[in-house]
Amino acid sequence: MNLRGPVALALALVALHATPAYAANILANPGFESGLSGWTCGTTSGAQAVSSPVHGGARALQATPQGSDYARCQQTVTVKSNTAYQLSAWVQGNYVFLGATGTGGTDPQTWGAPGAAWSQLKTSFTTGASTTSVTVYVNGWYGQGAYLADDVVLDGPGGTPDTQAPTVPGTVSVGGATSSSLTVSWGASTDNVGVARYEVSRDGGAPVAVTGTSHQATGLAAATTYRFKVRACDAAGNCSAYTPEASGTTTSGGGGGGGLPKRVMVGYLHASFANGSGYIRMSEVPNEWDIINLAFGEPTSVTSGDIRFRQCPAAECPNVESEADFVAAIRAKQAQGKKVLISIGGQNGQVQLTTAAARDKFVESVSAIIDRYGLDGLDVDFEGHSLYLNPGDTNLANPTTPVVVNLISALKSLKSRYGAKFVLTMAPETFFVQLGYQFYGPGPNGAADSRSASYLPVIHAMRNDLTLLHVQDYNSGPIMGLDGQYHTMGGHDFHVAMTDMLLAGFPIMGNAGNVFPPLRQDQVAIGLPASPNAGNGFTTVAEVQKAFDCLAKGTNCGTYRPRGVYPNLRGLMTWSINWDRYNGFEFSRSHRAYLNALT
Secondary structure, three states: OOOOOHHHHHHHHHHHHHOOOOOOEOOOOOOOOOOOOOOEEOOOOOOEEEOOOOOOOOOEEEEOOEOOEOOOEEEEEEEOOOOEEEEEEEEEEOOEEEEEEOOOOOOOEEEEOOEEEEEEEEEEEEOOOOOOEEEEEEEOOOOOOOEEEEEEEEEOOEOOOOOOOOOOOOOOEEEOOOOOOEEEEOOOOOOOOOEEEEEEEEOOOOOEEEOOOEEEEOOOOOOOEEEEEEEEEEOOOOEOOOOOOEEEEOOOOOOOOOOOOOOEEEEEEEOOOOOOOOOOOHHHOOOOOOEEEEEEEEEOOOOOOOEEOOOOOOOOOOOOOOHHHHHHHHHHHHHOOOEEEEEEEEOOOOOOOOOHHHHHHHHHHHHHHHHHHOOOEEEEEEOOOOOOOOOOOOOOOOOOOHHHHHHHHHHHHHHHHHHHHOEEEEOOEHHHOHHHHOOOOOOOOOOOOOOOOOOHHHHHHOOOOOOEEOOEOOOOOOEEOOOOOEEOOOOHHHHHHHHHHHHHOEEEOOEEEEEEOOOOHHHEEEEEEOOOOOOOOOOOHHHHHHHHHHHHHOOOOOOOOOOOOOOOOOEEEEEOHHHHHHOOOHHHHHHHHHHHHOO
């Protein structure tokens, strides 16, 4: 049928109105015409609504990634369950990402690199059976300059806000006690839409979110009673009242190192080399040191797992003692209650246990060193490229990268071989530990350094057997603390912020579902250079003791306030005993006296 005239025009107008550009955009302020109203943006991104360039209307979003803040702007909106949604936005910039979280299924993300031309990003998702809200976001990427976004659309029906909280969880019980952990269990709650999570509070502190009806609280002090309460929350943020508290007590014991004082001093001894500070015989090590780490055992090749240790050659260290005298001096130190360990790695000793064969060789060769010299245990000082995480290896408790899995297995084998008295310490750099608050492995888009925070799964797996963790608070770039601010080495605030992260725990990459739990206070010491010659980040005696005061006593704090007071903070580690002597024993004598005076 051939239509002309007024009838055809009327039908055309009906057709236009029957197919609008968007069925229903349920986002608030989608074109940023009201500035950033309705949107939450990164604190350092400088996000703003600009008048040019724009895609539509009078304004558009502009934000600039800074440091670890990749300038995300996001908005949470109420949706319907089991419903399909279309998400789109017009963007400019080198790299721009668009996505949604909390969808109840596979969270969508898409990205583009449109440069100076406007380009539309599109993706879609279907909400889960109990999903009542989702969070839509747009962001740039690290170091890629400003991006622009405009006319963001979430196309689909809005939901009815959920205002009903879940029921209070059932009776809480606490059991499964070890020296550093307790298991908390409770009865399930019900909700009109669905329970999204449970929140467990220990001793009235900030809650930890879990998805099941049990939680293992780790990083606890031995022979200590703890109180727990639980509440249930739904996806809309409605939470029940807390349950009555239940208590449990950890057992005595913990990692090896019995006989060590409450406050310890750990020092590295240049036993296999000299580097300008002069060689010190084992018998000449001052009494201030409680743990003496022999530096270093190194591999025959990066991936062999075959660790070798030799005393410093006479050509390099003319005053080196004989092996018999060396061993006799070790025995004398041990008779005084000191612990002598072999430290593996260091700056030049790259160790990658990529295979089961390398793992087994590591156990065999490290055991041979321990047995030959009668040592008390092992210090893991892996640096450089020894540890890394493969793409997709994101679960702290279940790592999959071979170099990580094999190291954990090797350390457990050594612990099993030598028993409860085996002393295990670790000396990672901040890059491999605290950086995990921002980055973990290569990241979701593979753009980050795969070594980022790669020590965390090793520390976590060995936490019940770990005697001491003394992160190197030196040779470090700026690291973000739990206050969301960057902290720079060399002053007391850096040590307070870095140590607080270990003792309070932190969400990895900000993910509340993947948390590095706090360590026991007696497992943590602060790592420092002994002199300005020993490494970047030297901290004066006064500044170190100011940091320790803040952490252990809650006094003398600077701008950073720790999440708690840690009276059982264990002590100090330094690189090195040799550099301390070179600097007139300032470190050991000043700090030994300070630690001894603490209650």
